[in-house]
Amino acid sequence: MSLLLQSIVLGVLLGGLYALLAAGLTLYFGVMRVVMIAHSAFLILAAYLAWYFTTSTGLDPLLSLVVTVPLFFGIGVLMQRLLLSRLRPATLTMMSVLLTFSIALVIEGMLGFVFTGTQRRIRLDYGAASFEVFGANVAVVKLIAFALAAVSLLGLYVLLKKTQFGQALRATIQHPEAARLVGINTDRVAGYGFGLGLATAAIGGTALALDSTIYPSLHWHWIGPLMAIIVVGGLGSIPGAAIAALVLGLGQSLLQIPLGTTWAQTFFYAALFLTLMVRPQGFFGGRLAQRF
Amino acid sequence: MRSASDTAPTTGRGLLLARLAGLVVLAALVLSFPSLAPDPFILSVGVVIMSYAVLATSWNFVGGFTGYISLGHASYSGLGGYATGLLVIHTGVNPWLAMLAGGLVVAALAVPIGIASLRVRGASFVIVSIALVLILLLVFQSWGSFTGGSNGLRIPRPFDPSVLRPEQHERFFYLHAALLAVALLTWWAIDRSRFGMGLKAIREDEDKAQSLGVPTFRYKLVAFVVSAFFTALGGGLYALWFGFLDPIFQFSILVGSYMVLMSLLGGIRSLFGPLLGAVIVGYAVEYFKNQYGDTQFHLVAMGLLLAVVVLFMPDGIIPAISQLVARFRPQAASIREMTQADLAQQRRGAAEETDDTTDGASPSRENEGAHR
Numbered sequence: 001m002s003l004l005l006q007s008i009v010l011g012v013l014l015g016g017l018y019a020l021l022a023a024g025l026t027l028y029f030g031v032m033r034v035v036m037i038a039h040s041a042f043l044i045l046a047a048y049l050a051w052y053f054t055t056s057t058g059l060d061p062l063l064s065l066v067v068t069v070p071l072f073f074g075i076g077v078l079m080q081r082l083l084l085s086r087l088r089p090a091t092l093t094m095m096s097v098l099l100t101f102s103i104a105l106v107i108e109g110m111l112g113f114v115f116t117g118t119q120r121r122i123r124l125d126y127g128a129a130s131f132e133v134f135g136a137n138v139a140v141v142k143l144i145a146f147a148l149a150a151v152s153l154l155g156l157y158v159l160l161k162k163t164q165f166g167q168a169l170r171a172t173i174q175h176p177e178a179a180r181l182v183g184i185n186t187d188r189v190a191g192y193g194f195g196l197g198l199a200t201a202a203i204g205g206t207a208l209a210l211d212s213t214i215y216p217s218l219h220w221h222w223i224g225p226l227m228a229i230i231v232v233g234g235l236g237s238i239p240g241a242a243i244a245a246l247v248l249g250l251g252q253s254l255l256q257i258p259l260g261t262t263w264a265q266t267f268f269y270a271a272l273f274l275t276l277m278v279r280p281q282g283f284f285g286g287r288l289a290q291r292f
Numbered sequence: 293m294r295s296a297s298d299t300a301p302t303t304g305r306g307l308l309l310a311r312l313a314g315l316v317v318l319a320a321l322v323l324s325f326p327s328l329a330p331d332p333f334i335l336s337v338g339v340v341i342m343s344y345a346v347l348a349t350s351w352n353f354v355g356g357f358t359g360y361i362s363l364g365h366a367s368y369s370g371l372g373g374y375a376t377g378l379l380v381i382h383t384g385v386n387p388w389l390a391m392l393a394g395g396l397v398v399a400a401l402a403v404p405i406g407i408a409s410l411r412v413r414g415a416s417f418v419i420v421s422i423a424l425v426l427i428l429l430l431v432f433q434s435w436g437s438f439t440g441g442s443n444g445l446r447i448p449r450p451f452d453p454s455v456l457r458p459e460q461h462e463r464f465f466y467l468h469a470a471l472l473a474v475a476l477l478t479w480w481a482i483d484r485s486r487f488g489m490g491l492k493a494i495r496e497d498e499d500k501a502q503s504l505g506v507p508t509f510r511y512k513l514v515a516f517v518v519s520a521f522f523t524a525l526g527g528g529l530y531a532l533w534f535g536f537l538d539p540i541f542q543f544s545i546l547v548g549s550y551m552v553l554m555s556l557l558g559g560i561r562s563l564f565g566p567l568l569g570a571v572i573v574g575y576a577v578e579y580f581k582n583q584y585g586d587t588q589f590h591l592v593a594m595g596l597l598l599a600v601v602v603l604f605m606p607d608g609i610i611p612a613i614s615q616l617v618a619r620f621r622p623q624a625a626s627i628r629e630m631t632q633a634d635l636a637q638q639r640r641g642a643a644e645e646t647d648d649t650t651d652g653a654s655p656s657r658e659n660e661g662a663h664r
Contacts, residue, residue, distance in 0.1 A: 029415075033415075037422075083599075086603060089640075090633065091359075094361045094414055097361065097363070097415060098549075098598060098602045099603065101549060102595040102596070102597075102598035105592070105594055106592050106596060106599075109591030110588075110592055111588070112587060112591065113589050116587075117588065220426070224423055224426040227422065228419075228423060265430055269423050269426065269427045272423050273408055276409065276411055276412060280411045
């Protein structure tokens with residue numbers, strides 16, 4: 001019983017982090033129709049920056065967010081304006097996959113080149129701390145990661161729903177042409193939307209660095225589950241991605257008891273293929289998702 | 293831009309002869325390579341490049357004809373390699389028969405995979421292809437008792453021990469060349485057929501192709517299975533040559549992306565495009581691995597190369613170069629032959645120029661983006 005409860009708690013915490021990361025992917029897809037393979041590479045980059053920050057200054061890795069979030073936002077805007085907007089509209093979706101894939105390769109290669117392939121881990125005072133809730137052990141670092149995810153998702157929600165920029169971004173996602181007709185500069189909004197997505201990678205990567213060992217090729221390990229989440233949730237739907245992230249994270253965590261860690265990972269792919277057989281457009285995607 | 297079949301009706305006798313001569317020169321170059329190679333290492337690089345050429349040409353059955361970009365074709369080459377190796381080890385069957393059987397097994401597996409993944413287009417298709425490689429990597433690493441797991445799988449040599457290493461390289465070079473020739477011939481035959489026409493219609497506009505009565509799903513599936521079959525044969529031949537399989541290297545997205553890079557660089561619409569790309573990229577891969585193998589720097593080099601190809605020459609190196617040459621030539625006064633894509637590009641360019649001055653809407657560009 002307590003093992004089950006433990007898995008559920010871990011699954012929810014993990015699902016929250018997945019939801020934050022998938023939200024970034026959904027934003028890119030919404031504003032640019034771009035499938036950003038490099039998202040998880042940026043995640044690892046942020047994790048490395050957090051690690052480097054902590055080992056060289058001795059400060060808490062969370063403080064590195066002050067630097068990485070604006071930095072990643074800027075990189076995202078530049079990436080959209082300088083690279084992705086150059087692709088031909090007719091083949092944008094396919095070619096963007098290849099272009100972002102090449103960016104992922106460059107990031108992985110540079111990480112290996114600069115930090116070597118050695119596995120790294122942040123040493124924290126509270127790294128091993130945990131407390132008990134109804135017999136389930138909750139590691140403090142996992143809770144911090146979840147809290148970061150929850151706060152950023154809430155911030156993202158408020159930004160999208162309550163601000164004028166959010167309104168413009170949502171309009172651009174729903175109907176770019178109409179958005180332009182009412183005077184929205186969709187190019188600029190798309191750039192900011194892309195930057196926003198990459199900023200979530202900075203937060204997610206730092207959260208990830210708190211309690212996992214990192215190495216340059218780790219992003220391959222993340223890309224599959226994240227892609228599965230956005231396909232199951234329906235490409236372009238933020239609530240869909242969040243729900244799929246929680247469900248799949250929970251499912252993976254529960255399956256670890258009978259199957260073990262490695263086989264439990266196949267759950268994401270099983271869900272992906274099952275979704276395609278039953279509902280190719282994903283469970284929350286609308287008419288839009290079907291075409292991609 | 294144009295494939296062999298488009299120009300066929302206007303081909304004169306001279307052009308036909310020139311093409312035949314080119315083909316003979318190409319064949320002579322390939323056949324004489326083993327005797328020209330200065331040492332066994334260069335010869336083995338030649339085998340690797342040939343292997344890449346087989347894989348890229350096999351990839352191009354899907355990528356070139358239907359426009360569906362698969363980043364996960366390493367799943368089929370890896371499966372083909374493992375099927376061949378496991379058959380040889382467990383049943384002791386003749387290695388060449390094992391290779392063929394492995395190809396057929398993978399083709400049979402590709403049917404359900406194709407049915408699942410060809411239901412979605414574009415981005416989702418790419419995601420599924422990536423997911424497939426990652427699943428297979430997990431399975432082949434975890435299922436150690438059957439596949440050898442992370443320790444790898446050692447495959448017995450198909451030739452008896454009296455055949456020395458360099459001779460072995462030479463034989464495998466010719467075997468790869470023969471397989472490449474069969475794959476190229478099949479591609480050429482499909483390119484000229486009604487089936488190929490249907491596939492190319494899917495590439496240009498799948499919805500229109502469907503409304504014109506092309507059985508799009510069946511056509512895509514057949515092309516997909518043919519592609520998986522040849523990719524698996526390529527993987528099997530490589531396994532017999534290399535003699536050792538490791539899941540990390542067999543089921544790697546990197547290998548799949550090399551196939552895409554080679555085909556795109558050489559040109560996915562032409563018969564010999566993937567071969568040309570394989571020679572360039574294969575040489576570059578071996579060079580960078582040789583020079584920067586210890587660091588991860590070769591990844592940076594390959595990533596930058598892929599980005600350059602995607603951004604500046606998505607149609608391949610030959611159209612890119614001929615466009616560059618055309619830019620410095622005086623413009624012809626006569627009516628120029630232009631494809632639909634060129635016209636759309638031109639219109640878009642004009643629309644964007646006016647857009648810059650007025651800062652208004654440019655519907656044409658967004659239209660295309662939204663309707664894809």
